Amino acid sequence: MGHRKSIGLQILLLAATALGQSPSAADNSTAASAAAIAGSKENPAAVNRGAKLFAANCGGCHGANAKGGPGAPDLVRSVLVLDDEKGILIAPVLREGRPDQGMPKPNLTEPQIADIVAWLHVQTYAAGHRASYTFLDVVTGDAKKGQTYFNGAGKCSTCHSATGDLAGIGKKYEPFALQSRWLQPRSPRGATPSDSPRSAIKVTVTLPSGESVSGTLDHIDDFNVSLQDSAGEYHSFARDGLTPKVEVQDPLKAHRDLLAHYTDSDIHNVTAYLVTLK
Amino acid sequence: MNIRLFFLSASLTALAGAAFGQGLTPSTLLKQPTDNWPTYNGDYSGRRFSPLTQINSSNVHTLSLAWATRFAPAAGSAGATVPIKSTPLMVNGILYFTSPNNVWAADARTGRELWHYEYPPNTGSTIGNRGVGMYGNWLFFESPDSHLVSLDARTGKQRWKVQIADPKLDYTSTVAPVVIGNHILVGIGGDHLDNPGFLESRDPETGAVQWKWWTTPRKGEPGIETWPDEYASAHGTGQTWIPGTYDPQQNLYIVGTGNPNPVMAEKSRKGDNLYTCSIVAINADTGKLVWYFQPSPHDTHDWDAVQTPIQFDGVIDGKPRKLIAQASRNGYFFVLDRTTGKNILTKPFIETLNWAKGIDAQGRPIPDPAKYPTTDGVLVSPSSNGATNWPAPSFDPDTGLFYVGTSRPYAMYYLTDTDEHPEGWGGRDTGVGGDPGALLAIDYKTGNIVWRHEWPSGNGVTHILTTAGKLLFTANGTNLIAFDPANGKILWHAGLMAAMSAGPITYLLDGKQYLLVAAGDGLYSFTVNQPPK
Numbered sequence: 001m002g003h004r005k006s007i008g009l010q011i012l013l014l015a016a017t018a019l020g021q022s023p024s025a026a027d028n029s030t031a032a033s034a035a036a037i038a039g040s041k042e043n044p045a046a047v048n049r050g051a052k053l054f055a056a057n058c059g060g061c062h063g064a065n066a067k068g069g070p071g072a073p074d075l076v077r078s079v080l081v082l083d084d085e086k087g088i089l090i091a092p093v094l095r096e097g098r099p100d101q102g103m104p105k106p107n108l109t110e111p112q113i114a115d116i117v118a119w120l121h122v123q124t125y126a127a128g129h130r131a132s133y134t135f136l137d138v139v140t141g142d143a144k145k146g147q148t149y150f151n152g153a154g155k156c157s158t159c160h161s162a163t164g165d166l167a168g169i170g171k172k173y174e175p176f177a178l179q180s181r182w183l184q185p186r187s188p189r190g191a192t193p194s195d196s197p198r199s200a201i202k203v204t205v206t207l208p209s210g211e212s213v214s215g216t217l218d219h220i221d222d223f224n225v226s227l228q229d230s231a232g233e234y235h236s237f238a239r240d241g242l243t244p245k246v247e248v249q250d251p252l253k254a255h256r257d258l259l260a261h262y263t264d265s266d267i268h269n270v271t272a273y274l275v276t277l278k
Numbered sequence: 279m280n281i282r283l284f285f286l287s288a289s290l291t292a293l294a295g296a297a298f299g300q301g302l303t304p305s306t307l308l309k310q311p312t313d314n315w316p317t318y319n320g321d322y323s324g325r326r327f328s329p330l331t332q333i334n335s336s337n338v339h340t341l342s343l344a345w346a347t348r349f350a351p352a353a354g355s356a357g358a359t360v361p362i363k364s365t366p367l368m369v370n371g372i373l374y375f376t377s378p379n380n381v382w383a384a385d386a387r388t389g390r391e392l393w394h395y396e397y398p399p400n401t402g403s404t405i406g407n408r409g410v411g412m413y414g415n416w417l418f419f420e421s422p423d424s425h426l427v428s429l430d431a432r433t434g435k436q437r438w439k440v441q442i443a444d445p446k447l448d449y450t451s452t453v454a455p456v457v458i459g460n461h462i463l464v465g466i467g468g469d470h471l472d473n474p475g476f477l478e479s480r481d482p483e484t485g486a487v488q489w490k491w492w493t494t495p496r497k498g499e500p501g502i503e504t505w506p507d508e509y510a511s512a513h514g515t516g517q518t519w520i521p522g523t524y525d526p527q528q529n530l531y532i533v534g535t536g537n538p539n540p541v542m543a544e545k546s547r548k549g550d551n552l553y554t555c556s557i558v559a560i561n562a563d564t565g566k567l568v569w570y571f572q573p574s575p576h577d578t579h580d581w582d583a584v585q586t587p588i589q590f591d592g593v594i595d596g597k598p599r600k601l602i603a604q605a606s607r608n609g610y611f612f613v614l615d616r617t618t619g620k621n622i623l624t625k626p627f628i629e630t631l632n633w634a635k636g637i638d639a640q641g642r643p644i645p646d647p648a649k650y651p652t653t654d655g656v657l658v659s660p661s662s663n664g665a666t667n668w669p670a671p672s673f674d675p676d677t678g679l680f681y682v683g684t685s686r687p688y689a690m691y692y693l694t695d696t697d698e699h700p701e702g703w704g705g706r707d708t709g710v711g712g713d714p715g716a717l718l719a720i721d722y723k724t725g726n727i728v729w730r731h732e733w734p735s736g737n738g739v740t741h742i743l744t745t746a747g748k749l750l751f752t753a754n755g756t757n758l759i760a761f762d763p764a765n766g767k768i769l770w771h772a773g774l775m776a777a778m779s780a781g782p783i784t785y786l787l788d789g790k791q792y793l794l795v796a797a798g799d800g801l802y803s804f805t806v807n808q809p810p811k
Contacts, residue, residue: 067699076701077513083446127702128448128470133694135706136653181656183690184710220734221755223771253282256711259631259688263649264656267690 033134036126042118047275049112050119057106058116066123071102076123087117135176139275143263149266154258157272162277170277179271183259186252199252203227205237206245217248283776290303297402298561301415301431302369308526314672315368315794317521318409318454319670320711322525324588326672327744328784332791334747337806338680338760338770344792346775347389351380351799352396357404357422361779362796364409364454364668368785374412374431375780375796378404378422378452384432386787386794397421398563403450403468407666408521409780411462413482418462426464426485431478431736441486447473447478455480456521456531458562461488463531465518469580470702472513475554477531479565489565493518493535493553500617501552510547515539516554520584520668525616530559532589532602532616536582537574542651543695543704555583557604557612558618569619573606579633579691579707580662580747581608588673588680589616592722597660603722604684606670607664608633608687610643611725625725627718630659630686651691651705662690662707667739672746673722674763680722681750681763683714683740711730714738717752719766729766741781743793751793753778758802775800 031266055064061072068074071138075081078261084090094113097105108116127133160166173181186199206212215229225246226236237244250256302316310321312330319326333341351358357378366375373384379400383392394432402422410429411418416437417429421495424443429436443449456463461479462573475493480486491514495501495507499739505511515538522533538547538554555574558567573583587604591721593614594601602616609631613623634643649658663685671682686712695704715738717731736755744753750763760770776798783794793804 065697067697068702074699074701079444082448082471083444091449124471130470130694130703130706133703133706135692135694136696138654138692140654180690180708180710184656186711221736221757221758222734222768223757258712259657259711261660262657264652268654272639 032122032126033132035132036129037122037133039129039132040125042121042123046115047122048116050115050117053108053112054119056114057108061103066120067156075120076127082124083116084121087114090117090120137175138179138268139175139272140270141268141270143269143272143276144264146269146271149269150273154262154266154270155254159254166274166277168277170275175271175275178274179267182270182274183255183267185255199253202249203250204247205235206247207237208243220246220248281564286481286616288784293506302412304413304457309455311785313526313786314370315366315712315785317367317456317587318365318411319521319523319781320365320783322458322524322526324586324673325590325675326588326742326781327674328669328747329746330784330786330791331745331747332786333745333747333749333784333793333806335762335769337449338721338747338749338759340806341760341770341772341793342803342807343772344464344805345389345765346800346802347384347391348800349375349377349380349382349384349391349394351377355379355396355454356399357602360404360406361428361776361798362801363452363780364407364796365781365785366794366796366801367410367412368783368787368794369412369431370429370788373794373801374410374417375801376407376409376419377799378402378407380407381410381417381419381429381434383431384801386785386792386803389801395419395429395434395436395640399426400445402445403452405450406452407454408452409454411457413457413460413462416465416482418455418457418480418482419452420449420455422452424451424466426462426480428454428482428485438485438515441475441482442480443468447471449473452520454521456524457482458524458531461562463522465521465533467517467519468538469515469537469541472515472701474512474514475516475518475535475655477518477533477560477565479562491560491565493558494538494554495552504550504552506546506548511537514547514551514554515541516551516556517582517674517735518584519582523587523589524562525589528617529560529562529724531562531585531618532559533556534582534584534587534606534755536584537577537580538705540700541580541693542578542706543693543700544576544578544650544693546699548576551577555608557580557583557587557602557619559616571612571614571619571640572642573604573610573612573620574608574645576756577608578645579608579658579660581606581660581664582605584668585666587614588671589674590673590722592678594622594723601722603673603680605666605680605684605720607660607667608643609660609665611682611720612641613678613722613725623725625720627682627720627725627727628665628684628686630688630712631665645810649691651707653693653696655690657688657710659686659688659712660689661687661712662691663687663709663739664747669739670743671740672742672744672750674750675757676748677719677744677763678722679719679728679763681742681744681752682718682720683715683738683742683752684718685712685738687712702744707758717742718763718764719763727786729767731761731766735779741778743784744783751782751795753782753795753797757795757796774798774802
């Protein structure tokens with residue numbers, strides 16, 4: 001827990017230093033990700049300049065992240081900002097200020113105004129598009145405990161070896177991808193040709209005659225099962241209840257079954273351990 | 279025609295501009311339909327149960343195709359590949375259905391297209407559209423950019439459109455409007471930018487607002503104590519994107535509301551966050567809240583409680599009760615008294631749930647703070663897709679069972695916005711597995727699962743229809759399947775060209791019962807070829 005806190009603090013400190021320097025720095029709470037800049041279709045150079053200009057000219061009241069401060073509204077949730085296109089609504093406010101509402105007239109050139117507008121657009125885009133969110137640090141666990149779990153309660157070592165199939169895994173994937181991948185090695189849409197043949201689902205179909213065919217599962221539903229045998233030949237069978245007998249073997253079943261047993265600490269510990277397998 | 283009926287229909291005619299020749303009289307909606315399917319759920323109860331018996335368990339093996347027709351939006355238009363997610367209406371032999379930016383009318387006898395209305399290009403989300411509402415000869419459709427559009431059902435010509443929300447604030451509209459008397463009930467969606475949810479009643483002639491109910495309270499209103507402050511509540515979302523059900527005796531529109539915002543970052547919204555993730559009963563004439571129940575207090579997992587709250591009368595502890603039940607996205611089945619909203623039963627319907635510490639005295643699950651999203655991730659079941667989702671459940675009064683399509687996904691929930699004032703989603707979940715799920719038959723008296731059908735593949739969260747012909751229709755993958763609702767035995771199936779994408783419906787036309795199914799960009803009409811003499 002303490003460890004996690006200190007990591008969080010480091011991120012905040014990093015964010016504070018990155019602020020006003022590079023909006024593409026890996027901190028999404030004060031600056032937008034590269035994905036958000038790309039998605040918003042704003043000019044990255046303008047966004048970069050706009051970040052500095054906003055922090056220097058507007059951040060004092062609206063906060064460096066534009067989320068507002070005492071007496072100054074959150075601009076990411078501002079209807080005026082959200083409704084804006086190409087600065088038509090924002091630029092007049094940046095030219096004249098809003099003296100009646102306590103906002104002084106900023107001293108900005110037209111190109112500077114355009115840069116701030118670009119940066120604000122990226123902020124609203126970044127908040128509203130979760131696919132652009134940046135995942136934060138997942139390496140918060142205890143690698144030693146992870147190793148113990150790997151070789152003990154988790155029974156990972158039944159199929160895997162730190163010096164065999166998983167050697168160098170910590171080098172191959174960045175930590176977030178690694179955590180996602182070891183929890184669920186199969187791609188989200190099920191077995192695909194790009195998946196390891198090791199994870200292919202096998203099936204054995206036994207007909208009433210006693211004849212049986214085995215191979216890689218192609219499709220199964222309540223009315224049909226189809227497979228490809230070791231010679232690459234396709235077989236398809238109609239299903240009617242329990243006939244023919246169908247036995248499915250998923251080599252990743254252990255991964256699925258473990259989902260009901262992991263604690264979150266187990267998961268973080270195993271990730272911390274796998275990260276060390278450089 | 280007696281005098282009272284005459285005046286009723288005369289006044290309704292006046293309201294509708296003397297246009298009821300072929301149209302739908304609102305009072306029709308108060309009856310159990312057999313020769314029409316006049317509203318999203320078929321009738322106001324939300325049961326999706328038809329009393330028709332012509333297609334039944336003894337002849338369903340002869341059920342065969344009458345026609346199949348594709349209704350493709352213009353190639354390359356926004357949302358052109360989004361399937362027909364609307365439950366079609368069938369009124370006087372005409373089918374009315376939608377996809378985002380498109381409304382069609384087709385002859386129910388032949389599947390022939392009568393007209394096709396295309397909404398102008400816009401930047402609204404094209405995630406789906408659930409269909410139209412009908413009043414007289416007028417149809418009502420919500421556009422991706424959040425306009426309420428009224429069409430003339432005879433021609434598909436636009437009468438008018440009115441804006442219901444600003445799409446630039448990330449509002450988007452998918453819900454099928456529900457017609458109650460001369461009220462067009464309009465909901466809203468969109469949960470990416472923390473904008474408040476609402477339910478509105480609009481005038482069928484002009485589109486003017488009759489009343490508007492915000493789903494989160496403002497200063498001084500009851501429920502504001504469940505938010506840190508008015509600002510958090512006003513940005514707390516709680517959208518209304520699935521049609522509710524209506525109790526005519528109490529004049530209550532009962533509807534589920536969506537998740538609170540910021541969706542996965544709860545730091546700035548401590549409290550129960552009423553009336554998000556809630557089942558709310560609203561007076562249809564005044565828009566006033568009468569009662570509420572919250573299936574997911576302080577949700578942090580995107581578990582909208584919008585799933586159809588089904589109304590039925592039942593017996594609890596030997597006493598007749600007016601009930602309402604919901605199988606909620608968070609994995610719990612709830613039965614409430616629909617006159618008070620008081621909880622009668624709460625029971626999990628998937629076994630993998632791991633996010634609650636128990637059930638409180640009001641029957642609400644108690645969220646475990648250890649399962650709020652974190653920067654390094656927490657493992658939770660279900661995923662944000664839920665134990666079930668918007669696809670239509672069904673209640674069969676003959677079996678007394680509540681049917682729901684379910685799934686048991688796990689996900690890692692990550693907090694990505696650590697700011698004191700997070701915005702938008704503030705986090706994401708990534709799926710890490712699960713299984714295809716099951717069709718469940720739940721006893722409303724106990725919450726026990728009486729039978730289940732585990733799917734070998736596909737997504738178990740699918741639409742359901744039950745009938746007095748002792749049939750349950752649902753789908754798995756591209757298979758349309760009929761079950762015996764009493765025991766889960768499969769009685770019939772047929773392969774379609776796409777997965778069923780909307781709730782199946784049934785009706786009598788020329789004395790013959792049809793089953794109508796939307797799958798992808800196609801409609802399929804089935805009937806039995808040898809109706810009983």
